[in-house]
Amino acid sequence: MSVKIQTLSGYFHEYQKSVIEPETFWDRIAETFHWKKRWNKTVEWNFEEPSIKWFLDGKLNITENMLDRYLFTAGDRTAIIWEPNEPDEPSRHISYRELYHMVCQFSHVLKDLGVGKGDRVIIYMPMVPEAAIAMMACARIGAVHSVVFAGFSSQALADRINDCSAKLVLTSDGNFRGAKKIGVKEVVDEALKQCVSVEKVVVYRRTGQDIKMVKDRDLWWHDAIKGKPTEIEAEEMDSEDMLYILYTSGSTGKPKGVVHTIGGYMVYTHFSFINVFQYNKGDIYWCSADIGWVTGHSYIVYGPLLAGATTVMFEGIPTYPHAGRFWEVIDKYKVNQFYTAPTAIRALEAFGQDPLLPFDLRSLKVLGTVGEPINEEAWHWYHDHVGKNKCPIVDTWWQTETGGILISPIASITPTKPSYATMPLPGIQPIIVDNEGNVLRGNSVEGNLCMKYPWPGMFRTTYGDHKRMHDTYFSQFPGLYFTGDGVKRDEDGYYRILGRVDDVINVSGHRMGTAEVENAINEHPRVVESAVVGYPHEIKGQGIYAFVIADMTDRTVANLTNEIKITVNQIIGPIAKPDKVQIVPGLPKTRSGKIMRRILRKIASGDYDNFGDTSTLLDPGVVEKIIETAKEG
Ligand code: WTA
Numbered sequence: 001m002s003v004k005i006q007t008l009s010g011y012f013h014e015y016q017k018s019v020i021e022p023e024t025f026w027d028r029i030a031e032t033f034h035w036k037k038r039w040n041k042t043v044e045w046n047f048e049e050p051s052i053k054w055f056l057d058g059k060l061n062i063t064e065n066m067l068d069r070y071l072f073t074a075g076d077r078t079a080i081i082w083e084p085n086e087p088d089e090p091s092r093h094i095s096y097r098e099l100y101h102m103v104c105q106f107s108h109v110l111k112d113l114g115v116g117k118g119d120r121v122i123i124y125m126p127m128v129p130e131a132a133i134a135m136m137a138c139a140r141i142g143a144v145h146s147v148v149f150a151g152f153s154s155q156a157l158a159d160r161i162n163d164c165s166a167k168l169v170l171t172s173d174g175n176f177r178g179a180k181k182i183g184v185k186e187v188v189d190e191a192l193k194q195c196v197s198v199e200k201v202v203v204y205r206r207t208g209q210d211i212k213m214v215k216d217r218d219l220w221w222h223d224a225i226k227g228k229p230t231e232i233e234a235e236e237m238d239s240e241d242m243l244y245i246l247y248t249s250g251s252t253g254k255p256k257g258v259v260h261t262i263g264g265y266m267v268y269t270h271f272s273f274i275n276v277f278q279y280n281k282g283d284i285y286w287c288s289a290d291i292g293w294v295t296g297h298s299y300i301v302y303g304p305l306l307a308g309a310t311t312v313m314f315e316g317i318p319t320y321p322h323a324g325r326f327w328e329v330i331d332k333y334k335v336n337q338f339y340t341a342p343t344a345i346r347a348l349e350a351f352g353q354d355p356l357l358p359f360d361l362r363s364l365k366v367l368g369t370v371g372e373p374i375n376e377e378a379w380h381w382y383h384d385h386v387g388k389n390k391c392p393i394v395d396t397w398w399q400t401e402t403g404g405i406l407i408s409p410i411a412s413i414t415p416t417k418p419s420y421a422t423m424p425l426p427g428i429q430p431i432i433v434d435n436e437g438n439v440l441r442g443n444s445v446e447g448n449l450c451m452k453y454p455w456p457g458m459f460r461t462t463y464g465d466h467k468r469m470h471d472t473y474f475s476q477f478p479g480l481y482f483t484g485d486g487v488k489r490d491e492d493g494y495y496r497i498l499g500r501v502d503d504v505i506n507v508s509g510h511r512m513g514t515a516e517v518e519n520a521i522n523e524h525p526r527v528v529e530s531a532v533v534g535y536p537h538e539i540k541g542q543g544i545y546a547f548v549i550a551d552m553t554d555r556t557v558a559n560l561t562n563e564i565k566i567t568v569n570q571i572i573g574p575i576a577k578p579d580k581v582q583i584v585p586g587l588p589k590t591r592s593g594k595i596m597r598r599i600l601r602k603i604a605s606g607d608y609d610n611f612g613d614t615s616t617l618l619d620p621g622v623v624e625k626i627i628e629t630a631k632e633g
Helices: 008-020 022-030 068-074 096-112 129-141 154-164 185-192 221-225 262-276 294-306 325-333 342-349 376-386 466-474 514-522 557-571 597-604 621-632
Strands: 041-046 051-056 078-083 092-095 120-124 144-147 168-172 174-177 180-183 200-204 218-220 242-248 256-261 284-287 310-314 337-340 366-370 393-396 430-433 445-451 481-489 495-500 504-507 510-513 527-537 541-550 580-583
Touching (some): 022 262, 051 262, 078 129, 120 129, 120 154, 129 294, 144 154, 154 185, 154 256, 242 294, 262 294, 284 294, 294 310, 325 337, 366 376, 376 393, 466 481, 495 504, 514 527, 514 557, 541 557, 541 597, 557 580, 597 621
Parallel strands (some): 078 310, 120 168, 168 200, 200 218, 284 310, 366 393, 541 580
Antiparallel strands (some): 041 051, 174 180, 242 256, 445 481
16 A cells, blocks of 8 residues: 555654655655566755656566556456547446556557657547557557647647657547547648658547548558457566656747656656545546646546546547536546646636536545636635535646646645645645745745755656756756746745746646747748737636737738737647737837837736836837737727
8 A cells, every 4th residue: 555644644744754754755655566676776866967866776667557456456447437529429438457458459559560668659649548548558568658639730749759759650530529520630641741750650540530541651540459469568667767758838939848757657646646636446536637738647547547546538528518518427427536627617617507507416525626726716616516515626736847746735634725735745845936046934935936855756857858957947946946836835834826937828727838839920921020928818817918010011900810820720739829919010128139028918918007117128119009009909
């Protein structure tokens, strides 16, 4: 049994131990897993280079801890419940035994296609169990998966494939999303025109729509698995071998490939999953994220399956075919722990309580949120109407880079406070610093959120460019991991996340680099320059506001703004499409040529006064002009 916290004093006790003797603390947890060879050293690290290693020289295969481990003791237990987009299409229940065989079978497919240890495999698939099977099959043979959210454009997909020189792409013919049927294979075909590393494409048939199969390159999933053995030896891997790469946005233009390694990630996702959600054997757990994001990796696939849990995978969207779809699924499977994003809660809150009424939600024990700050109103709605005042809300703060939840209540144990992520999990040592790097001690302080000690689940590098890891996260406050988030520690020592302090915005819980959106906008031939900022948005948390200088010859504002939105859609995907585009005569720049974003952020939020010191602006008049057009439009 791993360490499972049962009481608040137990939490404080474990927390103390984890800080005083981190190695003993993590050893005890790591020992509960199956290792082919035990590690020699628990941790070796410095945050200067940075270099982080856990469970050094340990040998293992993560899938043995997810599948083989449960094969004989709980082979019939349901591992994955799959709920399709259409409520009347049959659902699927996959037992641990079946999952084991499906993963082994697909591992053979990968091997036969020439994929080996260390090779990169792109998974660009809808929310079907086969996507999770593909992830585990990669892990089984030692290949590195990189899941790309299936809503990204062909250009974004090509960039990711090329960055990691992937050999294989796993995809589907199409994808059902609400009332829409979306072509997926055609996006892959388009992307692959720019990718020389890809040798094969395996296509899972989901929608049955017509697609083109490229001879000698493409094959169907169901043909590929035919006749393949359902057992395969699990490759012996080192703790610090790569498990996966997941691309995420940062403040510079190009998305970064965040790298997680096997041993530490395994220990941390399991530990955080069973503790935060207080998962008990037999519970039905549902995380509504997409496997294209880290939440799907850690808390749909790895954490739950390592714990032998039953994890629900939902293909659809919260509002199709009706606004009670989430509640219907909870009732249908008697879900005990439900984990979703504040943006979904706010969107559903807008429909009022009627959609909740037909469904029995009494099975719920724990509600979770992730991805962005949850406002108090949404917190109360979730608590009162979904949880009927009896389910604790775990507001879980973490990041792609952290691999798992770092600051969160432990369900039913940590007293909650609306909009607070509350306290760090054992093993996590947050520290708050001001902009000069001075440590802000004690309570009632506000500043930049950093970590001063490593934890097993943290990322190890940014793929192909280790310096970038250093420069992005470890250079601003030397010796510390800087998260990019602002935070407040209140009078009770509780943490409240205030949002990003860098040029990253959080749109519907998705991270978006403003520079990335600007680069896409600048691809439009008429665009001279652009500046993108976030602004408060009722449902999405933040919306995307683009200020654009453009050549307007033969164009109206309406058609140019529309074209710009289409351009971003094509280059990144619908999630990056600006909510507002304003054509401006100039941008507020300092004499040294730097755009004063704080002014644009104010204008975008509808605040046209109190710009503070604007004396360093090259042309203060430009602000008036921007305000004028902002007011008009
Ligand atoms: C934000 C998602 C407030 C934060 C797991 C972080 C949150 C970024 C919370 C990471 C929360 C995540 N409260 N803000 N509970 N959880 N964030 O990498 O700004 O997609 O830095 O990981 O989301 O987003 P990412």
